[in-house]
Amino acid sequence: MSSPVVRENVQGEVYVPSAKARKRALKQDLTGYAFISPFVIGFFAFTLIPIIMSLYLSFTNYNLFAPPKWIGLENYKKMFTADPRYWQSLKVTLIYVFAGVPLRLGFALLIAMMLNTASRAVGFYRSLFYLPSLIGGSVAVAIMWRNIFGDEGIVNIALSFLGIPGVRWFGDPTAAIWMLIFLSVWQFGSSMLIFLAGLKSIPKSYYEAASVDGANAWQKFIKITLPMLSPVILFNTVMQTIAAFMTFVPAFIISKGTGGPMDGTLLYSLYLYLQGFEFFNMGYANAMAWIMLIIVGILTAIIFASSKLWVHYEADGGK
């Protein structure tokens, strides 16, 4: 921010504005803040103040009815040393994120490449593939998912056609999380759309030149498509990882709000909700939220740090 008296012009030269110019600058500031004021006010009221409260409450014992009692790091200590359910929820969530996100992105890329043709039907297919991801968060879809994985549901029927014995999705905690992972993979549509837009922006001449040099389809994919698409892949990975970490509705509906069987679908957000609003351990739930924030922050930082190794930016600034 420049100081109010000495300002810089577009060329970067420092000058002292006249009284009239200062008045105009003030008017510009006021107009600007008038337009963004909804966001600024909302940020203080619904984000900043709650964040500060959340940090404070995470060091207290609070149940909404009695005043908060300061207990220092007890909540954090309990979380890591005396709460096996916490570790279970962390484990389930990490499986969900690390299996779900790569599968989802892989699928999205595969389908995007299949749709990256001149066929007129592409628009139609694109919409059909996108549909599940648009409404994937709805209760109706979660109820549907719950029922197709039932003991006599269509998934087990399909498996038996392939000669595979049916899986008791609701009896086996390690199988149960896969219901949620499959649901997340099924919603690959939004990533697919972004990949498709990225694929369309790769110049055709690159592939033509490679063909002249005798490259096969796989070599073109590795040498042209992946590097050219890597900024989009990075963007998708970051956004999908954050979103996956916060998944709530499918786990809530599929396990009927319990995280069962045997905490097999106890995603982090669901456990946080249970601690906060079922057991009214609001201090503890806030401590969980802060650890979640730290984990998401670290994951994002790792993805960005690793991106130097695999993301290719074009010389002209690229994307």
Next chain:
Amino acid sequence: MKKKSVKWWTYHVLVGGFAILMLYPFIWLLMSSFKESSTIFVTAKSLIPDPWIWTNFVEGWKGIGGNSFGVFIKNTVILVALTLVGQVVSSTLVAYGFARLQFRGKAFWFAIMMVTLMLPGEVVMIPQYIIFAKLEWLNSLKPLVIPAYFGTPFFIFLIVQFIRTIPRELDEAAIIDGCNTFNIFYKIILPLIKPALATAAIFSFYWTWDALLGPVLYLNSPAKYTVSMALNMFLSNETVSNWGAMFAMSVVTLVPVFVIFFLFQRYIVEGMSTSGLKG
């Protein structure tokens, strides 16, 4: 010629077949809603109901606790309308400020906005609940609707990106014609960003229509329930195994979602492709 046509067929059988496989759960849900409750899982192998029955819809429409499903739909429509107007109007104003106006601290607030966009909602969920409880806003629409009037980062970002594609010469010409800032916004920019506003409105509809966590936290009396909460209630009462009614009402809540998708898919798909952040 023949070779090309074989390739064409292979492509469409492959991609089309996969599309049908993806959408099969929806088709199964729809067909099951016309089956007798007790036969849904026994006859899961055959898709077509035999006989077709309507009673699931009649049964489901009766709703829960003396409130018909029509009440839940009305509640949800009111919630969606109030939220949608608030989110689109406030986000548009903020986006114009970020995209076109020059003022000190703009870069700072834009960065704050992008951070807010990525902030996990869980961090603010409980303190917000405490604040709304202290304000005695619980069991009302206020905690769900009022925050919508303070800009939604995702929509702000989407609209900012769209405004940036509009040539600045238009603004400059308007200034020469004597337009002030608000008039430029209202007369020049607003008509040109209708597609972005449509995209924001559609997503606002989807997210509010589908929302479960917010309504579960803030609405307690069944007369105020949304469709998502009503379906959740059906599920809790599942012991009576009235699958048919639950499936039928799931189908009912998906109808507006599908209709809007097929009417406005251009806006949805374009909006997602160009700025897609969520979903």
